[in-house]
Amino acid sequence: MKKFGEKFMLGAATSAHQVEGNNIHSDCWVMEHLPGTTFKEPSLQAADHYNRYKEDIKLMADAGLNTYRFTIEWARIEPVKGQYNQKEVEHYRGVLNFCHKNGVTPIVTLHHFSSPKWLISEGGWESESTIEYFRDYSRYVVSELGDLIPYICTINEANMGVQIKRVMEDFMTQGESENKNKPEHGDVQVGINMDMSVVEEYYQSLGVAFDIDPRQVHTFLSPRSENGDILIMKCHEAARRAIKELKPAIQVGITLSLYDYQALPGGEDYVQALQDEDFLHYLPFIHDDDFLGVQNYSRKVYGPNGKVEPNENTRTTQMGYEYYPESLKGVIELVSSHWKKPIIITENGISTNNDEERVEFIERALNSVHECIEKGFPVIGYTHWSLLDNFEWQLGYSKAFGLIAVDRITQNRYPKESLIKLGDYRYQEI
Ligand code: BGC
Numbered sequence: 001m002k003k004f005g006e007k008f009m010l011g012a013a014t015s016a017h018q019v020e021g022n023n024i025h026s027d028c029w030v031m032e033h034l035p036g037t038t039f040k041e042p043s044l045q046a047a048d049h050y051n052r053y054k055e056d057i058k059l060m061a062d063a064g065l066n067t068y069r070f071t072i073e074w075a076r077i078e079p080v081k082g083q084y085n086q087k088e089v090e091h092y093r094g095v096l097n098f099c100h101k102n103g104v105t106p107i108v109t110l111h112h113f114s115s116p117k118w119l120i121s122e123g124g125w126e127s128e129s130t131i132e133y134f135r136d137y138s139r140y141v142v143s144e145l146g147d148l149i150p151y152i153c154t155i156n157e158a159n160m161g162v163q164i165k166r167v168m169e170d171f172m173t174q175g176e177s178e179n180k181n182k183p184e185h186g187d188v189q190v191g192i193n194m195d196m197s198v199v200e201e202y203y204q205s206l207g208v209a210f211d212i213d214p215r216q217v218h219t220f221l222s223p224r225s226e227n228g229d230i231l232i233m234k235c236h237e238a239a240r241r242a243i244k245e246l247k248p249a250i251q252v253g254i255t256l257s258l259y260d261y262q263a264l265p266g267g268e269d270y271v272q273a274l275q276d277e278d279f280l281h282y283l284p285f286i287h288d289d290d291f292l293g294v295q296n297y298s299r300k301v302y303g304p305n306g307k308v309e310p311n312e313n314t315r316t317t318q319m320g321y322e323y324y325p326e327s328l329k330g331v332i333e334l335v336s337s338h339w340k341k342p343i344i345i346t347e348n349g350i351s352t353n354n355d356e357e358r359v360e361f362i363e364r365a366l367n368s369v370h371e372c373i374e375k376g377f378p379v380i381g382y383t384h385w386s387l388l389d390n391f392e393w394q395l396g397y398s399k400a401f402g403l404i405a406v407d408r409i410t411q412n413r414y415p416k417e418s419l420i421k422l423g424d425y426r427y428q429e430i
């Protein structure tokens with residue numbers, strides 16, 4: 001086994017809404033409880049990480065991991081527009097201090113899909129005012145906690161709304177019979193439920209819940225318009241400027257969901273268009289960033305007639321997409337040919353109930369990372385998704401991405417073999 005260099009950040013990632021529990025001021029919480037909700041179940045207590053973060057960070061550190069990527073949840077910090085909650089700031093101060101005490105470098109995400117409910121009522125992720133709101137929240141977090149934060153990812157998977165729009169459009173143009181077997185859509189990275197039978201009722205109740213026209217409900221995981229796409233990048237830029245003004249030493253970046261798009265002869269134009277939409281057109285907005293967060297789970301193959309669907313022999317994960325750990329290599333190579341600053345693999349992982357598959361996945365994915373580093377690509381860290389089995393958005397608790405299993409009744413933790421195996425890759429003095 002090839003170990004990483006001394007300074008390499010090796011760890012695991014979570015997001016607040018997926019693990020903390022009781023994120024009651026968030027838009028997700030609202031949507032999970034609506035009549036006709038598209039969420040298969042509500043997040044409720046999640047993995048109770050809010051109360052058990054010490055145990056979780058300790059398990060990670062004991063396994064040899066030195067980095068933890070987690071979210072400071074906007075809906076907790078600013079549950080009401082303009083009113084910051086000091087008690088929640090102190091909670092996250094506790095998490096950050098505990099990381100440092102245990103030799104774990106924190107990478108903080110300021111927004112990971114869930115938003116404060118009020119933000120959506122104000123127009124959400126298609127409204128210009130969000131630029132100012134996000135900047136102010138970012139500035140506040142850094143003014144309070146900046147001394148404890150070495151790395152910030154402003155926005156998680158800034159391109160997810162664009163990917164969701166693409167999948168929705170494909171879904172609408174495909175025949176009913178083609179779609180009915182895949183309401184859990186393997187074509188989009190994140191857990192969304194495409195069971196259209198419930199959508200109409202849900203849609204109406206959304207407008208009531210956010211007290212606006214349902215057509216104006218724009219959460220982070222809503223299909224994104226071209227304007228909305230650029231707006232998100234403006235939020236990022238405004239936040240980066242605010243952070244740097246206060247604490248220039250904090251390393252700031254954004255994260256993108258990137259598939260390894262591979263072209264068979266004749267599929268090159270599809271691949272080029274997708275790489276542009278998912279990555280290349282963001283380059284001007286991230287030019288002044290310190291690092292790029294790369295998130296990758298699989299590949300997609302394109303031929304002369306578009307996407308080549310996996311066949312019955314293709315090995316797939318619980319999420320429905322191809323089991324292909326080497327996709328990480330393709331993505332790092334693509335990114336490195338356009339981006340010369342540090343890269344952190346902020347997410348990479350697999351949903352499976354068979355932990356041996358995860359162990360194999362980690363081994364193959366990390367071999368790819370090693371190969372890339374040997375070629376001189378500036379990969380400085382890898383945080384596996386995810387530290388804990390958690391709430392996979394609209395698909396609820398049915399997917400197991402964790403290095404640690406969580407008993408949903410007792411909230412007891414059960415570290416898996418994959419946690420130990422991942423820790424083994426950490427640099428050790430011989
Ligand atoms: C998201 C996570 C999600 C993971 C697995 C990523 O797109 O950032 O929140 O749980 O993929 O689907």
